[in-house]
Amino acid sequence: xxxxxxxxxxxxxxxxxxxxxxxxxxxxxxxxxxxxxxxxxxxxxxxxxxxxxxxxxxxxxxxxxxxxxxxxxxxxxxxxxxxxxxxxxxxxxxxxxxxxxxxxxxxxxxxxxxxxxxxxxxxxxxxxxxxxxxxxxxxxxxxxxxxxxxxxxxxxxxxxxxxxxxxxxxxxxxxxxxxxxxxxxxxxxxxxxxxxxxxxxxxxxxxxxxxxxxxxxxxxxxxxxxxxxxxxxxxxxxxxxxxxxxxxxxxxxxxxxxxxxxxxxxxxxxxxxxxxxxxxxxxxxxxxxxxxxxxxxxxxxxxxxxxxxxxxxxxxxxxxxxxxxxxxxxxxxxxxxxxxxxxxxxxxxxxxxxxxxxxxxxxxxxxxxxxxxxxxxxxxxxxxxxxxxxxxxxxxxxxxxxxxxxxxxxxxxxxxxxxxxxxxxxxxxxxxxxxxxxxxxx
Amino acid sequence: xxxxxxxxxxxxxxxxxxxxxxxxxxxxxxxxxxxxxxxxxxxxxxxxxxxxxxxxxxxxxxxxxxxxxxxxxxxxxxxxxxxxxxxxxxxxxxxxxxxxxxxxxxxxxxxxxxxxxxxxxxxxxxxxxxxxxxxxxxxxxxxxxxxxxxxxxxxxxxxxxxxxxxxxxxxxxxxxxxxxxxxxxxxxxxxxxxxxxxxxxxxxxxxxxxxxxxxxxxxxxxxxxxxxxxxxxxxxxxxxxxxxxxxxxxxxxxxxxxxxxxxxxxxxxxxxxxxxxxxxxxxxxxxxxxxxxxxxxxxxxxxxxxxxx
Numbered sequence: 001x002x003x004x005x006x007x008x009x010x011x012x013x014x015x016x017x018x019x020x021x022x023x024x025x026x027x028x029x030x031x032x033x034x035x036x037x038x039x040x041x042x043x044x045x046x047x048x049x050x051x052x053x054x055x056x057x058x059x060x061x062x063x064x065x066x067x068x069x070x071x072x073x074x075x076x077x078x079x080x081x082x083x084x085x086x087x088x089x090x091x092x093x094x095x096x097x098x099x100x101x102x103x104x105x106x107x108x109x110x111x112x113x114x115x116x117x118x119x120x121x122x123x124x125x126x127x128x129x130x131x132x133x134x135x136x137x138x139x140x141x142x143x144x145x146x147x148x149x150x151x152x153x154x155x156x157x158x159x160x161x162x163x164x165x166x167x168x169x170x171x172x173x174x175x176x177x178x179x180x181x182x183x184x185x186x187x188x189x190x191x192x193x194x195x196x197x198x199x200x201x202x203x204x205x206x207x208x209x210x211x212x213x214x215x216x217x218x219x220x221x222x223x224x225x226x227x228x229x230x231x232x233x234x235x236x237x238x239x240x241x242x243x244x245x246x247x248x249x250x251x252x253x254x255x256x257x258x259x260x261x262x263x264x265x266x267x268x269x270x271x272x273x274x275x276x277x278x279x280x281x282x283x284x285x286x287x288x289x290x291x292x293x294x295x296x297x298x299x300x301x302x303x304x305x306x307x308x309x310x311x312x313x314x315x316x317x318x319x320x321x322x323x324x325x326x327x328x329x330x331x332x333x334x335x336x337x338x339x340x341x342x343x344x345x346x347x348x349x350x351x352x353x354x355x356x357x358x359x360x361x362x363x364x365x366x367x368x369x370x371x372x373x374x375x376x377x378x379x380x381x382x383x384x385x386x387x388x389x390x391x392x393x394x395x396x397x398x399x400x401x402x403x404x405x406x407x408x409x410x411x412x413x414x415x416x417x418x419x420x421x422x423x424x425x426x427x428x429x430x431x432x433x434x435x436x437x438x439x440x441x442x
Numbered sequence: 443x444x445x446x447x448x449x450x451x452x453x454x455x456x457x458x459x460x461x462x463x464x465x466x467x468x469x470x471x472x473x474x475x476x477x478x479x480x481x482x483x484x485x486x487x488x489x490x491x492x493x494x495x496x497x498x499x500x501x502x503x504x505x506x507x508x509x510x511x512x513x514x515x516x517x518x519x520x521x522x523x524x525x526x527x528x529x530x531x532x533x534x535x536x537x538x539x540x541x542x543x544x545x546x547x548x549x550x551x552x553x554x555x556x557x558x559x560x561x562x563x564x565x566x567x568x569x570x571x572x573x574x575x576x577x578x579x580x581x582x583x584x585x586x587x588x589x590x591x592x593x594x595x596x597x598x599x600x601x602x603x604x605x606x607x608x609x610x611x612x613x614x615x616x617x618x619x620x621x622x623x624x625x626x627x628x629x630x631x632x633x634x635x636x637x638x639x640x641x642x643x644x645x646x647x648x649x650x651x652x653x654x655x656x657x658x659x660x661x662x663x664x665x666x667x668x669x670x671x672x673x674x675x676x677x678x679x680x681x682x683x684x685x686x687x688x689x690x691x692x693x694x695x696x697x698x699x700x701x702x703x704x705x706x707x708x709x710x711x712x713x714x715x716x717x718x719x720x721x722x723x724x725x726x727x728x729x730x731x732x733x734x735x736x737x738x739x740x741x742x743x744x745x746x747x748x749x750x751x
Binding site for chain 1: 502503504505506585588589590591592607608609610611612613614615698699701702703704715718719720721722
């Protein structure tokens with residue numbers, strides 16, 4: 001009852017206060033047209049993967065962006081890897097998707113384009129000063145479909161063998177030039193101490209082995225031979241029938257036989273495998289370019305890197321590597337497409353690219369200011385130079401192929417390592433999945 | 443004849459009042475039930491209906507086009523070996539949990555009920571403690587303990603000159619589901635113990651005294667007095683364990699994600715894999731409907747047995 005009376009009393013009062021405030025605003029602001037000219041406050045909601053130093057990078061970028069866009073606020077949210085993959089899909093079909101979100105180039109991005117959930121940015125991106133006019137075409141192509149731009153590439157990640165400088169020097173070991181020499185290196189390390197695991201493999205989440213097989217497939221068969229299979233455009237009777245696939249799985253077994261991995265890679269997490277290297281229990285690891293910032297953050301810097309070596313008799317000369325471009329896309333449902341594109345253009349500018357490289361230790365899509373970085377590590381400079389020298393780049397299998405085929409590859413990797421499946425059986429299961437996926441697509 | 447005119451009016455008045463009271467009670471009941479019914483509708487009934495509907499279509503999580511699939515998703519369920527692996531794993535967890543959680547819980551409860559010489563509260567708290575930890579935290583703790591490279595369990599096993607499993611506790615497909623079952627038991631046995639202990643403490647001591655006079659002690663008393671007295675509690679414990687065993691998701695997902703190579707896949711994680719990783723929402727819905735049928739059946743069983751009790 002008290003509520004009603006209070007409401008009754010404050011109703012006219014509120015009207016008076018609003019009226020007075022409006023009058024005051026008009027008087028101070030010089031009239032009603034002032035309101036029409038004021039820019040509307042805009043909040044850009046941005047979602048991305050959890051990564052070391054990324055929130056700090058976004059925070060400084062948002063502050064710098066505010067200088068030229070005082071009405072724009074960046075609301076940033078990060079989510080761990082596996083959870084992010086689910087969360088972003090659910091959010092995009094929901095009623096309040098983020099305006100800007102992280103995604104991987106390739107099938108992950110293309111599927112959202114097919115489903116109409118990401119905005120075609122071609123027009124806005126190609127306006128003067130926006131990312132469509134500043135980034136190299138090869139980078140723009142990574143998020144383009146049928147000539148239309150659906151995202152801004154921010155950076156790319158790749159994989160290298162990391163090795164412990166001190167261990168290699170102390171034991172007179174050298175960087176292998178071929179895959180066969182890599183096997184010899186594993187044997188040599190085991191000869192030094194059988195308890196030392198030369199290359200710890202943390203495959204409990206399945207994707208680590210997928211990186212190996214991505215590289216091995218290319219090293220055995222060459223990139224061109226894989227395209228028709230990966231895109232499921234090869235004729236049914238030829239789909240994933242190249243004997244090179246079986247050979248590639250065989251190389252995994254050769255690595256196991258040479259003692260490269262520990263006994264239980266499928267029970268080892270990626271984090272533990274990284275720790276085995278950064279704590280110098282193991283002298284090598286096959287790790288992403290993002291691992292540099294992790295190792296540096298843990299205070300371990302006495303390491304160098306080398307590329308996955310070519311295989312003797314293989315179709316690839318080794319001047320190639322797995323490169324996974326990643327970037328930012330804009331939700332189709334955004335209310336602020338212009339501000340969203342201006343924000344991602346700002347993030348991909350040379351200055352922010354340099355900051356990104358400095359803070360994240362990753363290769364940005366605009367590397368023009370990288371040479372001027374004062375705090376870049378030697379390893380980072382080496383990776384930047386090496387990536388720029390690659391003749392051929394290709395994506396990782398689980399990003400490139402259809403989801404069920406990727407899943408078959410992931411499972412096969414686990415079974416090969418456990419010895420519960422032969423390379424021939426692995427390829428049979430992958431081919432079965434590929435044929436089913438191709439049939440479903442038609 | 444004032445009495446003659448008054449006599450019929452009193453019952454009519456009373457009947458009206460009774461009707462009004464009855465009507466008012468119904469309205470009150472509906473108003474009070476409305477929030478709960480609304481929540482049930484939004485979070486249970488509508489999603490369940492959508493899942494049943496969705497199981498007859500093919501669509502992805504981000505695709506807006508639903509293509510009619512008839513019964514093909516259900517046919518696929520029957521022909522899918524991983525579905526049967528997942529169902530078998532659910533059954534292993536259900537049966538294993540009943541045997542270990544309820545079994546060990548009963549033994550522990552009996553020990554505590556008889557009275558430990560000292561520190562029974564400490565024992566009770568320690569055994570119950572894992573129950574209050576979230577399944578994800580439990581999974582992380584056990585991942586560290588079971589890690590083949592740096593884990594404590596392997597270190598202990600090696601210290602006593604034994605050999606731990608070569609592929610790792612969670613990496614070996616032949617043992618991983620049993621390891622996960624043990625983790626689940628470690629977490630929930632304390633809850634079963636407390637539940638059964640509450641039942642045991644409700645048994646009148648006079649029964650045991652009377653039985654003792656008749657010569658029934660120890661196991662005989664346990665068999666003829668204790669077990670029949672806590673029959674309903676045990677029934678509830680078994681049903682809670684069974685339903686929990688079919689619903690299990692978080693512990694498996696955080697421990698093995700259904701691996702290695704589907705060896706620990708259960709229906710919950712398989713539905714998640716199909717829906718969110720592979721984008722087969724229609725198929726995931728069909729598996730959900732199968733799981734729903736199992737859950738409804740078990741719920742009915744629980745209702746029936748509790749009514750009988």
